[in-house]
Amino acid sequence: MCWGEKCSAGTRLAAEMRIHVLPSAVANRIAAGEVVERPASIVKELVENSLDAGATRIRVAIEQAGRRLIEIEDDGCGMFRDDALLSLKRHATSKISDAEDLSAIASHGFRGEALPSIVSVCRFDMQTALADADVGTAIVCDGGDDVSVAPAAPRRGTRIRVRDLFFNTPARQRFLRTERTEEAVIVESLRSLALANPATGFQLTCDGRKRLDVPAGQSREARIAGILGRQFMDNQQPHTEAFEGVHVAGFFALPTHHHRDAGRMYFFINGRVVHDRQLISALKAGYRDVLFHDRFPQAVLWVEMDPAEVDVNVHPAKREVRFRQPQAVRGAVVNAVRAAISRMGQRVSDATTAQALRAMGSGSPASSMRPPMPTSQGKDDAAWRQGLQHLFTGLSASQRDGETQGGVAEPGQAFDSAQGGEASQALHLGQPLAQIHRCYIVAQSEQGIVLVDQHAAAERITYERLKRQLADGRLARQMLLTPAEWHPDASTSAWLHEHGEALQVYGFEIEARGEEAFAITAVPAMLGGESPLEMAGELTASLRATGAGAEGRGRVLERWLGNRACKGSLKAGRLLRHEEQESLLREMERTPNIAQCNHGRPTYVRLSLGELDGLFGRRG
Ligand SMILES: Nc1ncnc2c1ncn2[C@@H]1O[C@H](COP(=O)(O)OP(=O)(O)OP(=O)(O)O)[C@@H](O)[C@H]1O
Numbered sequence: 001m002c003w004g005e006k007c008s009a010g011t012r013l014a015a016e017m018r019i020h021v022l023p024s025a026v027a028n029r030i031a032a033g034e035v036v037e038r039p040a041s042i043v044k045e046l047v048e049n050s051l052d053a054g055a056t057r058i059r060v061a062i063e064q065a066g067r068r069l070i071e072i073e074d075d076g077c078g079m080f081r082d083d084a085l086l087s088l089k090r091h092a093t094s095k096i097s098d099a100e101d102l103s104a105i106a107s108h109g110f111r112g113e114a115l116p117s118i119v120s121v122c123r124f125d126m127q128t129a130l131a132d133a134d135v136g137t138a139i140v141c142d143g144g145d146d147v148s149v150a151p152a153a154p155r156r157g158t159r160i161r162v163r164d165l166f167f168n169t170p171a172r173q174r175f176l177r178t179e180r181t182e183e184a185v186i187v188e189s190l191r192s193l194a195l196a197n198p199a200t201g202f203q204l205t206c207d208g209r210k211r212l213d214v215p216a217g218q219s220r221e222a223r224i225a226g227i228l229g230r231q232f233m234d235n236q237q238p239h240t241e242a243f244e245g246v247h248v249a250g251f252f253a254l255p256t257h258h259h260r261d262a263g264r265m266y267f268f269i270n271g272r273v274v275h276d277r278q279l280i281s282a283l284k285a286g287y288r289d290v291l292f293h294d295r296f297p298q299a300v301l302w303v304e305m306d307p308a309e310v311d312v313n314v315h316p317a318k319r320e321v322r323f324r325q326p327q328a329v330r331g332a333v334v335n336a337v338r339a340a341i342s343r344m345g346q347r348v349s350d351a352t353t354a355q356a357l358r359a360m361g362s363g364s365p366a367s368s369m370r371p372p373m374p375t376s377q378g379k380d381d382a383a384w385r386q387g388l389q390h391l392f393t394g395l396s397a398s399q400r401d402g403e404t405q406g407g408v409a410e411p412g413q414a415f416d417s418a419q420g421g422e423a424s425q426a427l428h429l430g431q432p433l434a435q436i437h438r439c440y441i442v443a444q445s446e447q448g449i450v451l452v453d454q455h456a457a458a459e460r461i462t463y464e465r466l467k468r469q470l471a472d473g474r475l476a477r478q479m480l481l482t483p484a485e486w487h488p489d490a491s492t493s494a495w496l497h498e499h500g501e502a503l504q505v506y507g508f509e510i511e512a513r514g515e516e517a518f519a520i521t522a523v524p525a526m527l528g529g530e531s532p533l534e535m536a537g538e539l540t541a542s543l544r545a546t547g548a549g550a551e552g553r554g555r556v557l558e559r560w561l562g563n564r565a566c567k568g569s570l571k572a573g574r575l576l577r578h579e580e581q582e583s584l585l586r587e588m589e590r591t592p593n594i595a596q597c598n599h600g601r602p603t604y605v606r607l608s609l610g611e612l613d614g615l616f617g618r619r620g
């Protein structure tokens with residue numbers, strides 16, 4: 001070592017920076033920074049341990065949102081005295097033995113990190129006993145130091161108490177949110193765990209108030225009803241799907257029950273609660289034809305697959321996972337949602353009827369979960385007339401028959417679930433009586449009356465037709481008598497020179513006339529009345545955003561066709577002759593997914609005679 005004049009600054013620094021291994025108490029506290037984000041993380045880790053221990057009942061009590069106390073009691077297998085002591089050490093686990101085991105993890109835990117991390121940031125005590133033992137074990141430990149162990153009563157299972165969380169790491173305390181927020185996160189976390197494990201009973205009390213209580217041995221249906229309420233159960237469609245080794249059992253809310261955030265989507269991979277962007281995206285993709293783009297669906301999904309196909313060791317809190325075959329998982333989820341949606345058809349309308357009846361019965365304006373209806377009394381211009389014409393005259397009988405099959409698979413995915421099945425086949429909307437406010441059609445059916453939103457219905461019809469044509473190869477074209485001159489910006493022009501033919505399947509013909517000059521010579525026939533420049537511009541932007549290849553087609557459908565179908569459809573504000581009303585109703589009966597427009601709004605409401613009688617007090 002050189003401390004003299006000749007010693008360089010670098011060497012002096014290296015001398016000050018001699019390396020040593022940290023004491024385990026410090027190492028544990030560092031690990032706790034990742035594992036114990038907030039009180040809810042402790043609840044999650046301890047409940048997962050109880051689940052791994054085979055508990056049938058788990059009781060959780062918290063005080064002051066977990067800062068004062070988190071107590072978890074289970075009736076699981078318990079621990080031997082020595083194992084209980086060992087469980088507080090880092091990397092001590094009963095769940096894996098060698099590196100090989102890491103490649104197919106079937107338990108919630110595997111790192112042997114949760115307990116030592118938790119112990120290092122609280123005053124901790126644990127009582128545990130095996131089922132047939134005469135004596136149990138009690139362990140007390142403050143902040144990871146001075147572990148004391150003693151015999152205890154042989155109460156089967158394990159009870160862990162975490163007190164004064166972060167008492168020795170005040171900086172962490174300051175990062176906690178308000179008690180209300182932290183408590184809400186705990187409640188939400190336990191709800192997810194309880195949903196994921198319907199066979200296990202859960203109880204949660206917060207400062208003595210019962211926040212959750214579900215018995216052991218429930219079916220998935222009963223557990224969902226217990227956690228999410230009857231309203232969810234009454235407005236969902238269950239569906240199971242198996243696709244390339246991935247099994248999905250889902251309960252999908254009607255599209256009209258959408259939500260502003262992603263928190264109502266529950267995903268469980270082999271029983272583990274996960275928040276996974278790929279799964280959210282797959283679920284949204286499945287719903288995309290029937291939901292506003294900025295809204296989220298509600299759903300509960302159990303995804304089961306070979307544990308070797310999913311890597312759970314990618315996130316400190318094990319919230320995220322990595323799939324070996326992401327496309328198979330996406331395909332299974334998308335197929336399940338779409339099949340469920342196609343079976344929902346009629347029920348969307350039934351839910352709307354109930355809502356309408358409530359509103360009429362109480363005399364109050366319809367309180368609505370859905371966005372406002374279009375109010376524009378649009379003018380009756382040439383584009384709409386043309387859209388209308390296509391709506392009523394456009395198709396041959398064989399094309400129409402084809403339409404009831406509906407459904408476009410995302411490229412690269414098998415999609416053979418029956419689409420538009422039972423609901424549209426059984427649909428009878430009756431005879432039109434009148435159009436009111438140039439917006440709604442009133443029809444009389446055998447059972448009662450039907451109110452149709454002409455714009456919403458036409459939007460769905462147009463969209464399903466466009467989808468069908470695209471699935472069959474390309475959209476039908478209409479040549480323009482006078483080609484439209486198009487001068488896009490330089491980067492769009494460069495893209496068009498290279499990929500311009502990608503627009504052909506959407507019904508466009510485009511010829512290059514110069515470096516930044518093009519002529520549009522044909523447009524999609526069903527959208528013939530609209531501005532060729534605007535349409536081509538939007539489509540090009542969509543294609544550039546999603547990639548012009550076949551794999552982007554599903555997303556272009558959503559972005560471009562969905563909006564185009566809306567703009568190109570028969571608008572509210574258009575006067576309809578009786579035959580036009582009639583054709584609209586008949587066309588609706590043939591169209592898949594007709595119960596809601598592309599944005600998830602209902603297209604029609606039915607009121608039965610019985611419901612009308614009820615409204616007027618004719619029933620006893
Ligand atoms: N409630 C419990 N009942 C029975 N055994 C338990 C219980 N909680 C913990 N254990 C035992 O203690 C060990 C350590 O638990 P800890 O949570 O620290 O690690 P892990 O669950 O193995 O892995 P991870 O850190 O990923 O959660 C477990 O492997 C298990 O054997």
Ligand SMILES: [Mg+2]
Pocket residue numbers: 045048049108109110114115
């Ligand atoms: Mg654990």
